[in-house]
Amino acid sequence: MAEGIERLRRCIAGFTRLVEARLTEERLLDEGRRLLGELIAVDDWLPDACAVPDPERYQQYLLYCDPLERFSMVSFVWGPGQSTPIHDHTVWGLIGMLRGAELSHGWDLATRCRTGTTRLEPGMVDAVSPSIGDVHQVENALADRVSISIHVYGANIGAVARHVYRESGETVPFVSGYVNTVLPNLWDRSAAVRATLPARA
Amino acid sequence: MAEGIERLRRCIAGFTRLVEARLTEERLLDEGRRLLGELIAVDDWLPDACAVPDPERYQQYLLYCDPLERFSMVSFVWGPGQSTPIHDHTVWGLIGMLRGAELSHGWDLATRCRTGTTRLEPGMVDAVSPSIGDVHQVENALADRVSISIHVYGANIGAVARHVYRESGETVPFVSGYVNTVLPNLWDRSAAVRATLPARA
Numbered sequence: 416m417a418e419g420i421e422r423l424r425r426c427i428a429g430f431t432r433l434v435e436a437r438l439t440e441e442r443l444l445d446e447g448r449r450l451l452g453e454l455i456a457v458d459d460w461l462p463d464a465c466a467v468p469d470p471e472r473y474q475q476y477l478l479y480c481d482p483l484e485r486f487s488m489v490s491f492v493w494g495p496g497q498s499t500p501i502h503d504h505t506v507w508g509l510i511g512m513l514r515g516a517e518l519s520h521g522w523d524l525a526t527r528c529r530t531g532t533t534r535l536e537p538g539m540v541d542a543v544s545p546s547i548g549d550v551h552q553v554e555n556a557l558a559d560r561v562s563i564s565i566h567v568y569g570a571n572i573g574a575v576a577r578h579v580y581r582e583s584g585e586t587v588p589f590v591s592g593y594v595n596t597v598l599p600n601l602w603d604r605s606a607a608v609r610a611t612l613p614a615r616a
Numbered sequence: 617m618a619e620g621i622e623r624l625r626r627c628i629a630g631f632t633r634l635v636e637a638r639l640t641e642e643r644l645l646d647e648g649r650r651l652l653g654e655l656i657a658v659d660d661w662l663p664d665a666c667a668v669p670d671p672e673r674y675q676q677y678l679l680y681c682d683p684l685e686r687f688s689m690v691s692f693v694w695g696p697g698q699s700t701p702i703h704d705h706t707v708w709g710l711i712g713m714l715r716g717a718e719l720s721h722g723w724d725l726a727t728r729c730r731t732g733t734t735r736l737e738p739g740m741v742d743a744v745s746p747s748i749g750d751v752h753q754v755e756n757a758l759a760d761r762v763s764i765s766i767h768v769y770g771a772n773i774g775a776v777a778r779h780v781y782r783e784s785g786e787t788v789p790f791v792s793g794y795v796n797t798v799l800p801n802l803w804d805r806s807a808a809v810r811a812t813l814p815a816r817a
């Protein structure tokens with residue numbers, strides 16, 4: 416397991432406390448931005464297995480899902496030049512840039528026009544939700560390199576029925592799923608605890 | 617993923633609600649017995665990767681760990697004839713027999729004698745804790761077959777400093793750890809949700 420894995424454990428614990436506290440979305444997003452910002456401030460913790468790009472399409476690896484499906488965390492791995500269709504989320508989402516860069520183009524469903532573009536560089540956190548703007552198209556800002564962002568959503572995002580919007584105006588239901596059938600075991604702290612044991616009690 | 621994986625998700629969700637409710641240990645163990653009993657009532661859900669015995673020693677596969685380390689769940693896989701040393705847990709634990717059978721011998725530290733033996737058959741749930749009796753030796757009741765029990769503990773058990781007791785009276789600190797570096801992804805419900813989507817929204 417990577418050196419900085421404690422950083423990931425701390426972030427997951429923090430989001431667990433946030434959803435248990437039943438905050439307003441505004442406060443949850445404020446606190447969540449801080450937690451996710453701390454996680455992505457250092458790029459030393461993402462398990463290699465959750466950082467593998469695919470030549471055909473962007474990959475979403477589940478890192479953790481809350482058992483009551485109040486939040487989930489994924490690593491979103493962009494191959495060079497890859498992009499999403501225009502889509503919504505239907506729940507709050509936080510996007511923290513870990514490696515490389517991405518462009519998020521806001522989309523207005525009424526006018527079918529882009530509303531603006533945000534460029535995320537490592538260390539930056541962006542947010543989406545039905546109340547603050549939920550529809551965008553996203554792309555790897557780099558044509559020649561892998562980029563990776565870490566997303567936290569207010570649900571088990573791989574099981575949320577949501578929508579892709581065609582520029583023609585057509586709306587297509589979709590569910591994103593996860594590419595990984597196994598998750599990293601983040602919780603084996605046995606070696607660290609063992610190192611503190613006396614030889615005899 | 618096995619057919620009955622929803623059973624495992626439901627049990628993990630139930631224990632999450634229990635620890636969030638901050639019950640007394642007595643109530644938590646009562647409710648927990650019920651939850652674990654429902655899980656092990658049917659043997660159709662344990663991922664094969666968490667059911668693999670080792671010829672040398674019993675295996676503990678982490679199935680789930682609460683991010684605040686208020687509980688963890690493991691599959692405990694016995695090779696034919698394998699047994700543990702006499703040990704404690706220092707936290708509450710529930711043991712549900714899924715497959716095969718095991719024998720739990722209670723141990724009295726003062727007299728260095730066995731206090732009694734419980735035989736667990738599939739569907740049965742036993743409990744340990746410092747308040748109700750925490751020291752035992754356990755063995756596969758079957759000399760020629762694999763047995764598997766599902767354990768839920770009131771901590772990240774693979775990171776708990778606890779003790780092995782030699783019959784000589786010697787006490788040896790230990791931490792059990794986990795054999796698996798990856799966990800099953802229990803949360804990909806995308807196929808089921810996708811099957812309910814209309815072709816167009």
Ligand SMILES: [Fe+3]
Pocket residue numbers: 502503504551553
């Ligand atoms: Fe998005």
Ligand SMILES: [Fe+3]
Pocket residue numbers: 703704705752754
């Ligand atoms: Fe035990």
Ligand SMILES: [Mg+2]
Pocket residue numbers: 498554
């Ligand atoms: Mg482009």
